[in-house]
Amino acid sequence: MARFTVIENEWITLKDGTRLAARIWMPEGAADQPVPAVLEYLPYRKRGGTSLRDESTYPVFAEAGIAGVRVDIRGSGESDGVIDGEYTPRELSDGCEIIAWIAAQPWSNGNVGVMGISWGGFNCLQVAALRPPALKAVISIASTVDRYNDDIHYKNGCHLSAQLSWAATMLGYQSRSPDPAIVGERWKEMWLERLENEPFFLEEWLQHQRRDAFWQHGSIGDNFSDVAVPAMVIAGWADGYRNTPLKAVEGLGGNTKALIGPWVHKYPHFAWPKPRSDFHGEAIAWWNRWLRAENNGVEHLPQVRAYILDGPRPALRREEDPGFWIGKDRWTTPQMQAFGIDGQGRLATGAGEGVGSAYLRSPLDTGVAAGEWFTLKPDAELAGDQRIDDAGSLVFETSPLAEAQTYLGQPVLTLDVSCDAELANLAARLVDVHPDGTATRVSFGVLNLAHRDGNAAPKPLVPGEKTKITIVLDACGYRFKPGHRIRLSISTAYWPMILPGPTDPGLTIDTAGLSLALPLLGKHEPVTVPEPENPDPLPKYLSHLPGETRRSVERDLTDGTTRYRIYEDTGLSEHPDNGLTTQEIRDEVWSITNGDPLSMRGESTWTCIEKREGWSIRTVSTSRLSCTRTEWLTSAEVRAYEGDVEIFRKTFEKKFARDLM
Structure with missing residues (x-):
């Protein structure tokens, strides 16, 4: 009991x-x-x-x-x-x-x-x-x-595509009705008030x-x-x-x-x-x-x-x-292990002499193996085999490791670059290359080069002028095994995770000035973190329709357009105690044409269903983002249905000046 x-x-x-x-x-x-x-x-x-x-x-x-x-x-x-x-x-x-x-x-x-x-x-x-x-x-x-x-x-x-995805999610979430079983006859009045007044969050975020x-x-x-x-x-x-x-x-x-x-x-x-x-x-x-x-x-x-x-x-x-x-026992700033580019073009410990300059201009769809920034399932939402994206990247790697190397903390990449334009993005990935060539992403970092000295007051690059930049990659805890190789992959695109700049410039990288610092694990003790006794702790609801997940990348070889689609359906499930039955469907598509950063488009539609015997509501919200060279273009629409009857419709549409993005 x-x-x-x-x-x-x-x-x-x-x-x-x-x-x-x-x-x-x-x-x-x-x-x-x-x-x-x-x-x-x-x-x-x-x-x-x-x-x-x-x-x-x-x-x-x-x-x-x-x-x-x-x-x-x-x-x-x-x-x-x-x-x-x-x-x-x-x-x-x-x-x-x-x-x-x-x-x-x-x-x-x-x-x-x-x-x-x-x-x-x-x-x-x-x-x-x-x-x-x-x-x-x-x-x-x-x-x-x-x-x-x-x-x-x-x-x-860098502008994350997740910004549109999340604005679309919240527009869908907030469009739903309160439960009449709790609020009583006020439910429709409350619902209409929300539908009329809920903000489209993306509009505020693009103002900042x-x-x-x-x-x-x-x-x-x-x-x-x-x-x-x-x-x-x-x-x-x-x-x-x-x-x-x-x-x-x-x-x-x-x-x-x-x-x-x-x-x-x-x-x-x-x-x-x-x-x-x-x-x-x-x-x-x-x-x-x-x-x-x-x-x-x-x-x-x-x-x-x-x-x-x-x-x-x-x-x-x-x-x-x-x-x-x-x-x-106490976290302290990690000791960093330095890597540079040696005379053979390999990533090697110590300061490297480099192999001269390297020019890089990645295809705009480099990044389709990045997974999602915000992950909810251990499937295609996680980064995939990095060989897909490495094909469009500048890659340096070590010889096979003689001994294991273990790291905990944030890697730091420093390099000298010059650019063909005033604005450019740069992505860097730390990759574990297995003996059979399989490549696991360990960490990554991105930088809008106009933000190289901070995010409060960005400044354009001077085209053709060599500039030293630093990218702090995301934290990682990782052991590279003997026989594996450490790879550094650098690209000028990481789509659709980050959205492209207004132009598609190339970068020249001085390999002699490249330094990768990896945070050594340092002093530590093995510990035990107990696992839960219950391997299946979530309660079971009544399932009326199964869920479904699909992710796909489609390349049109005739016009150079790549489409990245996400489809998520929670299925239709009913709470066994209160009878509320719900379903949520996300259908999101990103597209870009290589060579044309202004072709970027994102559209995310959420369908949210709530019902119980004698009562049924549904909302359909669609959010869109595209761009010109000088503006971000946003629009959204929310439609609400009581039963099969549309009772509300609202649209949003605004333009925002691109601020060094």
């Missing part, structure tokens, strides 16, 4: 009268013996959205005597109002009010933790920086401390193409000292948010702990590739230490625990990655 109860919906009324919807897992006896509570605060809908993962975790917390409070942010799920953007001052202020509300409840011991993955991982750190008195600790998963460079918008001045005050807001890395509570920061090497744990321990210090596994963008107890982590055990120990002062020693864990990948191979699906766990 469960030792907790579930409150399906509790209204939290804010100072301005707005009601936020909460689902609460309440430990038995909390009314007599108050308990600590953990908040997760998201726009992804506690009903018909994150319920699968919520129901895998919060019952376990409640059984351990910790209340779980899952709240829909303003304008999402069953909460009142309309969303106003990502991590806005209003969202964070509301979060502080929620924490105070929780702490004031008679069942609360006054100590609150906040946790989350992605959006919830972001805002738990950002709320912590505001120092609400009752907040005592956070667990942040797949998050960022730098909203400009380590999120889905821009990366070192530099790292200005908009991106500084919420970037706790700009002032780590604002966060004073213990933080556990978790990420996976297969996800785009892999840099955050090491940055967090460097900046926050103290009782901050980092845990980095092989995972995609999922909670570690059900993530892929395996091995997984016993997240529930880790989290309960963390909350017991900081929310009820249990002397369990979690503060003495190594500051960094990381899974070192041991030569995984690209695959149609990476079920489990080979490797081993290590711990570092």
Whole structure:
């Protein structure tokens, strides 16, 4: 018999009268013996959205005597109002009010933790920086401390295609109706209010193409000292948010702990590739230490625990990655191993003499093996065999290694370049070449060369003038085996992950000035990170239609156009307790014609379905991005249906000047 109860919906009324919807897992006896509570605060809908993962975790917390409070942010799920953007001052202020509300409840011991993955991982750190008195600790998963460079918008001045993908996702998500079973007759009024007033996020993001005050807001890395509570920061090497744990321990210090596994963008107890982590055990120990002062020693864990990948191979699906766990009691700046280009054109340790200059102008569709920046499944969303992209790249590699080389941290590439134009992008990849030639991407970095001296005030290149640039690649934990080769691949395109500049220039690279520094693992100890006892922790819902995933690349050999298509269908599933049946379909296509960067097009359509007996709604939203030499062109449309009848339609269309992109 469960030792907790579930409150399906509790209204939290804010100072301005707005009601936020909460689902609460309440430990038995909390009314007599108050308990600590953990908040997760998201726009992804506690009903018909994150319920699968919520129901895998919060019952376990409640059984351990910790209340779980899952709240829909303003304008999402069953909460009142309309969303106003990502991590806005209003969202964070509301979060502080929620924490105070929780702490004031008679069942609360006054100590609150906040946790989350992605959006919830972001805002738990950002709320912590505001120092609400009752907040005592956070667990942040797949998050960022730098909203400009380590999120889905821009990366070192390059425009990520994920920016359109995510704007399209949020347009689809926010177009959905609240559940009439919770909000009653108000459901349609609330729905129409959202449809009429929800923003198309891409429009705001394109107004801020530099790292200005908009991106500084919420970037706790700009002032780590604002966060004073213990933080556990978790990420996976297969996800785009892999840099955050090491940055967090460097900046926050103290009782901050980092845990980095092989995972995609999922909670570690059900993530892929395996091995997984016993997240529930880790989290309960963390909350017991900081929310009820249990002397369990979690503060003495190594500051960094990381899974070192041991030569995984690209695959149609990476079920489990080979490797081993290590711990570092204190994270310090790694010692770097330097590589240069020797007289034979090989990548070799030490400073290289080089082989003169090399000219590079990659095909514009170089990058189709990059996978997605933001990964949810260990299939074609992960980077594939890099030989596909290496064909359009400038490549240097070592001789087969006589001994294993193991690294943990962020590689750094320095090189002297001159360009045919004022603007250009550059991508660099660190690759493990297996003895049979198979090539695994270990790390990558991209740079808009106008941002070579920073993201706040970019400046064009002087055509033909040699310029020294530095690219800091993403963090990695990796062992190159004996007999393998370390490859450096450099390209002027990395599409569709990053969008092309307004022209298609070439670069001249002085190989004598090229230096690659790799972060040595250094002093460490082997550690054990327990795996979850339950290998299948997600609850089972009723499936009415199976899901489907398709990804494809099509090259038209007659006109030089490449099309990259993503199709994702969650299938139609019904919650066994509340009867809500949902389905989401994403159909996204990117295209580009080689030799013409202005041919770039992206279109993403989301179809979202919600229904139960006697009630059915559907929304179809389509978002588009294209460009000219001087402008980004955006458009979107949202259509809403009650049953088969269209009841709402809205369009967006705007142009934005390209700001050195």
